Structure formats: C-alpha cells, structure tokens
Amino acid sequence: MIETSARLLQLLSLLQLRRDWTSTELADRLDVSTRTVRTDIGKLRSLGYPVEARPGVAGGYRLAAGTAMPPLVLDDDEAVAVAVGLGVVATHGLGAEETSLTALAKLEQVLPARLRARVEAVRDATSVVPRAGTVLDPAVLSAVAAAIRAAERLRFGYTSHDGTASVRYVEPHRVVSWGARWFLLAWDLDRLDWRVFRVDRMEPRAPTGARFRRREIPEDAVVEHVVGRVRRATWRYRARLRVHAPAAEVAVRIGAPLDITEDGPAACRVGVGSDDPDRLALWIAQLGADVEVLEGEELAAAFDRLAERFRRAARGPASAP
Known part of the structure; x- marks a missing residue:
C-alpha cells in the first residue's frame, strides 16, 4: 500500500510538471508497465483528479480542469485564498517570485471555472499599496x-x-x-x-x-x-560607472545580473541603465561606495540634482526653494 501510494504521488507530480505525457513515458519514469500506469490513472480519477486521456499513437494523459477541486488537497475557499496570495507574491516583489509563479500555474490548471471567477473577483476588488x-x-x-x-x-x-x-x-x-x-x-x-x-x-x-x-x-x-x-x-538611459569597491562586493550589493568587470583590486566598472535617471542615481547612491560616471550625461545631471536635494535637506527648512 505504501509503495502504491508513493507511486501515485509521483505520478501526480509528473502530471503537474508537464501538460502531456504518453503512457510509455510515464511507465519509463515510474519504472512500471503501461498497464500499471492505466491502473494508477484510474485510481487518481477515483480520488477526484481530472486526468484526461487521448487515444491513438500520439495519445497520452494530461491533468485538466475539472468540475470540482481534487479532494485531499484544498477546499474551495482555500484554493481561492492560495491563488490570490500566490498572485500577490509573484507580482509585488515579496520574495520567491518565480516559485510562486510556478505554483500559481499548477493551481490554476485545475481550478474549476467557478473558482477561477472567484479568484478574478477578489483580484478586481482588492488594492495593494504598490512598491516602486x-x-x-x-x-x-x-x-x-x-x-x-x-x-x-x-x-x-x-x-x-x-x-x-x-x-x-x-x-x-x-x-x-x-x-x-x-x-x-x-x-x-x-x-x-x-x-x-x-x-x-x-x-x-x-x-x-x-x-x-x-x-x-x-x-x-x-x-x-x-x-x-x-x-x-529597453533602457532609455544608459551609463557606465567606476565604483570604488571590489567587483565581488558590488555584485552582492547590486543583487542583479549587471555587467560588472574588475578595475584593479579595489574598484570595478559597471554598466547600468534605466528609464528614469533620477531613480537610477538614487539607487546607485545606496551602494555605499564612491562612484565616477564614465559615460552617461543624463546620470551625471541626475547626481547633481540629487546632491543639491540632499544639501537642502541637510541645511533644514530655511533652505527650501
């Protein structure tokens, strides 16, 4: 029984991993016969999982949307809550975006139409304070x-x-x-x-x-x-910088796959870009290192504006324009 249950879970995982499988492919992955695959598919259906079969040489199996959520997984309210929550995580930068998107795609594949409508209703009626x-x-x-x-x-x-x-x-x-x-x-x-x-x-x-x-x-x-x-x-403004910090440290601070090359033991050159040079200047200022603008007049001008704004802030209210 334990071996059969484990194989059913593995079969379900395979069906969620890819849209279409032939019985031969599933048999090879599970190390069983195609007859056992057919038997296991029947067991999944008896548990409520909507597994479709396509006849013929190119036929196979796929996990499809059904009339009800599969039992032993989520009830309707839980399914709606998870779908909405995964959408927020995936699109609002709360961390684990790619994992959330993968999970959301798997869940929405088997959501019945009535639950998909509820998910869309919650999304339409909900507002989230946006980040930058x-x-x-x-x-x-x-x-x-x-x-x-x-x-x-x-x-x-x-x-x-x-x-x-x-x-x-x-x-x-x-x-x-x-x-x-x-x-x-x-x-x-x-x-x-x-x-x-x-x-x-x-x-x-x-x-x-x-x-x-x-x-x-x-x-x-x-x-x-x-x-x-x-x-x-796609970047409207581009620039190249010399950052007075080792390349390895700058790569960790940036946390994005930018073009970073070493320029001596204590400096590096970085290619950056943005649709907004002022926002880019503010982001670079948060690196916590001295920088030189080697290329990019728009970014240099943005640094001037940012520096003047900071000087006014340091002087206090009397310096406001």
Whole structure:
C-alpha cells in the first residue's frame, strides 16, 4: 500500500510538471508497465483528479480542469485564498517570485471555472499599496506561465518603450524576474529570432491551441540573454560607472545580473541603465561606495540634482526653494 501510494504521488507530480505525457513515458519514469500506469490513472480519477486521456499513437494523459477541486488537497475557499496570495507574491516583489509563479500555474490548471471567477473577483476588488516600479496584472502573468508550461504558442498585443503598438506571435520559453519587472524570453515567429518582452506591456489574446517543440537554449544562458537584450533595447538611459569597491562586493550589493568587470583590486566598472535617471542615481547612491560616471550625461545631471536635494535637506527648512 505504501509503495502504491508513493507511486501515485509521483505520478501526480509528473502530471503537474508537464501538460502531456504518453503512457510509455510515464511507465519509463515510474519504472512500471503501461498497464500499471492505466491502473494508477484510474485510481487518481477515483480520488477526484481530472486526468484526461487521448487515444491513438500520439495519445497520452494530461491533468485538466475539472468540475470540482481534487479532494485531499484544498477546499474551495482555500484554493481561492492560495491563488490570490500566490498572485500577490509573484507580482509585488515579496520574495520567491518565480516559485510562486510556478505554483500559481499548477493551481490554476485545475481550478474549476467557478473558482477561477472567484479568484478574478477578489483580484478586481482588492488594492495593494504598490512598491516602486510596475505592478503586474496576475492574470497576464498566469496566462504567460500557462502557455510556457503547455508549450503553446502565444499571441498578444504589445506596446514597446516608445509607445509603438503591435501584435506578436511567439513560442514562449521562460519568464525572468528582474527587480520590479518580469520579462518573457520567446522565439518570435514573425522575426525568426529570440525576443524579450516586458510582461506588463503585454495583452494576451485568446489561447491559440497551437503546440510547439521547445527550442534548445541552455538554462544558465536564459538570464544572461534577457539582461543583454534589455540593456541594448529597453533602457532609455544608459551609463557606465567606476565604483570604488571590489567587483565581488558590488555584485552582492547590486543583487542583479549587471555587467560588472574588475578595475584593479579595489574598484570595478559597471554598466547600468534605466528609464528614469533620477531613480537610477538614487539607487546607485545606496551602494555605499564612491562612484565616477564614465559615460552617461543624463546620470551625471541626475547626481547633481540629487546632491543639491540632499544639501537642502541637510541645511533644514530655511533652505527650501
């Protein structure tokens, strides 16, 4: 009984990990026969898990949305609360954003329509005091995550940083959280190249239902690729600094995958960028080290404004303009 229960849990985990499995794939992963897989699928169904079967050579199994939440997991109220909470964590920078997004995608896959409606109602009726930066619509992020997990092509309206609107058709690969923003790395089917999109500028259209085979890109190159594209394309203002602190220490303080190179034992050079040079100057000031602006007139001017503001604050109310 213990062995069977453990295998059922492993089978359920596999079904949640990927949208579609053939019986042969599941049998290989579980080290059992395809007949045992069919038996175990029947047991999951008897427990309330909505496992769909597709006949034929290319057939298989998938975990689908059902008419009720699977028992022994969450009741309706708990499911709604968890979905809303995961959306807040994923989009408001409370930590564990990527893990929360993965969990949210798994949960929403099996939410019945009536519970999805309740989740949307709570989201629409709830306000959260925003932090600095862009707050995402959880529904958009969920739609993107679901398309990635299902290997389903995605069509969406997109507004670029200069205000140009377009409709994009892509094969979504991965979402990357960077500071207050989320970026989608996807293969653009019209431009036949990798592209990076800010998720807060996306408006997903109806699901296409078109499946695709994932393109190979090393996982350790995903973040590097996104950062490189963002630096080249989406920052309105760019600058290069010399920071008077060791490169290893600056990397820890920044906590973001920026371009940092050593410049002697006690200094380094850093490439930075932002849509707002004043906010960027304030952020750099929090590094707690002396800096020199090597390139970037807008950032240098922002430092002048920030310094004058700090001097007025130090002098007191009499110095206010």
